[in-house]
Amino acid sequence: MQEPHHLSVGDISFLYEPGLVRRLMVAGTEVIRMISAPVRDANWGTFSPKLLSNSIDETPDNVRIEEVFSVADGRLLADLTFVVHADGVVSANLIFTGKEDVQTNRAGFTLLHPIAGTTGNALTVSHSDGCVTQTQFPEQIAPGQPAIEICGLAHKVGDVDVRISFKGETFETEDQRNWSDASFKTYCRPLSLPFPYTIVKGETVTQRIEVNLDRKFESTHRGVAARPTQSIQKPVRLPQICLAVEPDWLTSASLPRGVVPVLRFTGGDSYSDEKLAQIVQTHQDVDVEIIVPEDKDALGVCETVKDCLERCGLNAKHITALPQAYLKSYQPTGPWPEGLSPESCTQVALQTFTNARIGVGMLTHFTEFNRRAPDTSFGDYVTFANAAIVHAADDISVWETLETLPYIFASAKALSGDLPIRLGLVSIGMRSNPYGAALVPNLCHAKIAMTGDDPRQTAPFAAAYAVAAFALAAQAGVEAIALAAPSGRLGMMNADGSLLPIGKALKALSALGPEANLMVSQDKVTLSNSIGSLSADICGQGALHLSGFGEDND
Structure with missing residues (x-):
């Protein structure tokens, strides 16, 4: 397993490993725990990806990461791109191409929200039917999904306004603390749909996530750490x-x-x-x-x-x-x-x-x-x-x-x-x-x-x-x-x-x-x-x- 790359642009820093970016922070405040693109098998195990190529291009204005990987013994090919801009726009684009039929319980983007700085906080949900609802990241661990039918989310972490849009699939959010993961997870596809399902040979699946980060720092801003800092x-x-x-x-x-x-x-x-x-x-x-x-x-x-x-x-x-x-x-x-x-x-x-x-x-x-x-x-x-x-x-x-x-x-x-x-x-x-x-x-x-x-x-x-x-x-x-x-x-x-x-x-x-x-x-x-x-x-x-x-x- 490769060691994570520590990357930064402007006041945004993050870790990159093949297939994912994690611990994306704005001036010390963690706003995204992870964005990844796992493919689950029929037992909910994760297919091990095989990295075929990747590149990292750094400029003063952005960091661009492009990679190609395959899963399921090459039966599914993925093109994955992350772009992190200094102005606070983060985009992730994914294209799956079926080289042969692949049976899966879930294939596509997963975005993890940190639990520090979000638990109990307000959450605005934009739904695929055009409606908008107000809810919150639950305080007590939720047995079900706190948000469903998602095409957009908006919330705050510390002094950072976080707005996220999802395209190419319907997403929902679950409380991953149930399984001891330190995150709330927004993922596709919904559990209400049948699984396993098949991505057939020749089929193309395209998804996109865009995150907009609006800083509203005050002079007393101290950031939100990944874990509590008090002893x-x-x-x-x-x-x-x-x-x-x-x-x-x-x-x-x-x-x-x-x-x-x-x-x-x-x-x-x-x-x-x-x-x-x-x-x-x-x-x-x-x-x-x-x-x-x-x-x-x-x-x-x-x-x-x-x-x-x-x-x-x-x-x-x-x-x-x-x-x-x-x-x-x-x-x-x-x-x-x-x-x-x-x-x-x-x-x-x-x-x-x-x-x-x-x-x-x-x-x-x-x-x-x-x-x-x-x-x-x-x-x-x-x-x-x-x-x-x-x-x-x-x-x-x-x-x-x-x-x-x-x-x-x-x-x-x-x-x-x-x-x-x-x-x-x-x-x-x-x-x-x-x-x-x-x-x-x-x-x-x-x-x-x-x-x-x-x-x-x-x-x-x-x-x-x-x-x-x-x-x-x-x-x-x-x-x-x-x-x-x-x-x-x-x-x-x-x-x-x-x-x-x-x-x-x-x-x-x-x-x-x-x-x-x-x-x-x-x-x-x-x-x-x-x-x-x-x-x-x-x-x-x-x-x-x-x-x-x-x-x-x-």
Whole structure:
């Protein structure tokens, strides 16, 4: 992957990478997070583009970028042009040409709006039928689209008036904070239209975006940063550290003490007695997630799980039960699956596990939790999970998801009343794909979206990300969080039990105990007490620094 080009003209600066411009700023105020032209496959994975040519022409008046790329093994050819003028006009032009038939869920421009400086602010929407409506960028994360049928948008970021026009397709805006992206996304084509669809051989698709930036700076103008610049320092109670456990993620190595195993059962007999006996060597108390297959009786599944646990001497402290159909995502208005509901599964869990706390929510992402908020009247806690590479997998986009986690926690609290939050797996790679038939294969071990096999999982990058996510969860008062699996593609250790960097980080977090001092700044989070200190750099490539804990962990 090429390093971003830092480009500027007049008081406008931005980053260019093949296929996109990002972090477009006017005198220090970020007004556009990104403009790109992704092509999604039938599982919502992103086709990897092949750059065929590109050029950058810089003059005192403008920067012009032209490139040609192909996707889908050359079956779709794209001509893409960005022009950034010093007077504040930014244009993007795109031409797709079908060389062969290509099936896609979405192909065309995506414009990302930053969440800093826009959240809660007024938004004027010009519609394709000529009407104009007034709305706002939502404060609480919106489960649906805040704006549809778009041909133009107008809003302010700091002291900059931003006007955007869209041509060649109908656009709509969604709240990407649902998936932990640090942006609101205006994209084509509308989700109300059928997908997948086909761009046929010989077909040409043409789109254009034009952005007009009108500066209205006052003498006190200070710009709007990509992330909050103020530092936060306070004592916090630390969440319980959990491990996401599936049978295939257990090796002969013992589970680490000091963490809570969260056993996921798909049906009642997912685990052999040997696997459960291995767990009981280090843990008597476990948390349990039960997925009820569509052809199974919920009561029978829950009773089988209970019998398995009791036979092996395991005590279930927390239980969440969910129909298998709800591992997939649905639009807020449905239609929802027929048959077994989340509420009926919860009632069965309450009936079966009388001594456990019962969770309500989803076993996938906040997106699904937000789209079908749980009935909190008979639960003891709420739960959901998160993955950082649903839409983009480059390092910058992954780190930007940390900017969004506080919004997710705040919105979850608004939906949960007084119930505490116990998070499922919060990771870079995806555990499962609620939006398509399967995870995207990653045979080349590259940084790609919607895969479960992310190359950063075994590197310090994942360790720093986990520490930062843990610290932000502590800041929000989250009760528990899973940050890895024991082993496997999302694991904390190798098959022989040796710790990966993320495993060393979790060991240190566990050693901190129940409380620590938290410091959050623009570039770093730090947790420390008399036992030791962990600092995670949350910009650039990310780095993790440990001190104390009885050994040199740097």
